Amino acid sequence: MYKLEDIPEMVLPIKNDLTSGAAEIALRAINIFQAMLADTDELGSDQIKERLKVTAQALIDAQPAMAPLFHMSNAVLMATSNCQTIDEIYRACDTALMEFEKRLCDSASQIADLVYELIPPGELVFAYSFSSTVVSCLLNARSKGRYFRVVCTESRPAMEGRKLAQVLANGGIEVVHTFDTAMGLILPSCRVAFMGTDCLGRPGLVNKVGSWPLALACRELGIPLYAVTGTEKFVTDERLFEFEKHDRPAQEVWTDPPKGVRVLNQQFELIPFSLLAGIVTEQGILQEKDINQYVSKLAVHESLKLESSFS
């Protein structure tokens, strides 16, 4: 049987995954909850609830920038909090996970329809980092018969831009690829740009580092940049800044730096809404003013609440 101490190791592959998008990682986290529940024979209901809490917290800590992990974990804890029996816990947890998965999939399909309309036929489209939502939108557009080419850059240090190039090429989309700093040479030929989202709140949008210079370049060149995200990425203000906890080892950037050189490896950054043409969600293409209505409705389980620095 899994022990509580095994949980950090179970979530390690999620913690170390620097090349998958937030929605994709959330789907994998469902398996971790299911594995925990499939292996609780000798436990009472309180002990099972404790495991769910520890699993939830471990998943959130593994990728603090990725809102879907938070919301899925939160949904499991909220759904099971009033359950008395082990059976009730199992059923509530299963239902919460299934509903969350269905929400992700339904969102993806509605978002893809909106993105389809934003892709000008025959043109170059820029896509940054690796977002499973953006990928499914582009592949959907291609399969519906829209012809276009995609430009993407490497996304150092994890190089998930190469994964994007590979996946799109496999799906029959012609790809133009270059290194990150060369975006200024190819962007002027692009008509629209898309990026995924890790989380989004009233102060702005959090995504893979490099999104901010991309957004500046798009504004300078007059290229509309859309963030593509289901509303399951929306979070409260204090949760938004959790992404700053996601420091990674310096060795991922430079294995053996010389003495006197300090190497930084942060993976996410905040992009202000003023740099975006819009936020493509399953609720339509939203603007900054629309965010509050979704954020203010978010209920958070007691054990996952953060202390607000303003309270």
Next chain:
Amino acid sequence: MYKLEDIPEMVLPIKNDLTSGAAEIALRAINIFQAMLADTDELGSDQIKERLKVTAQALIDAQPAMAPLFHMSNAVLMATSNCQTIDEIYRACDTALMEFEKRLCDSASQIADLVYELIPPGELVFAYSFSSTVVSCLLNARSKGRYFRVVCTESRPAMEGRKLAQVLANGGIEVVHTFDTAMGLILPSCRVAFMGTDCLGRPGLVNKVGSWPLALACRELGIPLYAVTGTEKFVTDERLFEFEKHDRPAQEVWTDPPKGVRVLNQQFELIPFSLLAGIVTEQGILQEKDINQYVSKLAVHESLKLESSFS
């Protein structure tokens, strides 16, 4: 004895050097001219002049963005064009090379004095790519007792930013290093930014790719960005766009890209003067309006003239 056909091989190390600055490479090119002249025993003066022309053109073609290679080659051809005897050619060539080297060194020293005044004590300073001019300015400031730290990024794909980090750390300057797209996370802590220059003309400044997004970010954050360059990098309008010839092999970016993925590897880009706080030269800190007086005085040897697309 070297043959004319050997010249492309002699300049190959310069063509393939992606991590050295333009001024540094010009100093190495002096050795190539000297090697050509040290090995002409059986040749007449016309044959020696022909070799100088072929060497000049090969050096310019090796790094078409790097203005000092052009000006040094041009100076050699201009100085020797009216020479009759072999001795005259030797002396004229030697003098031209020595004067060019002296000009580079004198420029560097005057520029370093100006840059010293631009470095705020105790602050973070951003430096991009690898410029021997910028390096000598920073090391000079440190050796004159100014304490500051330098932030630099990798400069994919050749990673000359690591070379910069290493050289500065060896010189006793503390360095903060990260990958290129993370510039937005560290730039807000910097008080000033410097970059080198490969060539500069009335339309703008040419430097390593990535300089343009850096310049946009600096403007957005209100950080003054200075180009640091001797006026030996100034060129005429048509010469400026020669940098677009400097395509590099795709394999330097991605060794084995999948089918359907086209990989671009261009190394230089144009930065408009409007994004710069100033151009630090041996003639003082110049602005766009000052450029013309230097550009209009440039005399070019007949064999190095480009056909202007507007003539």
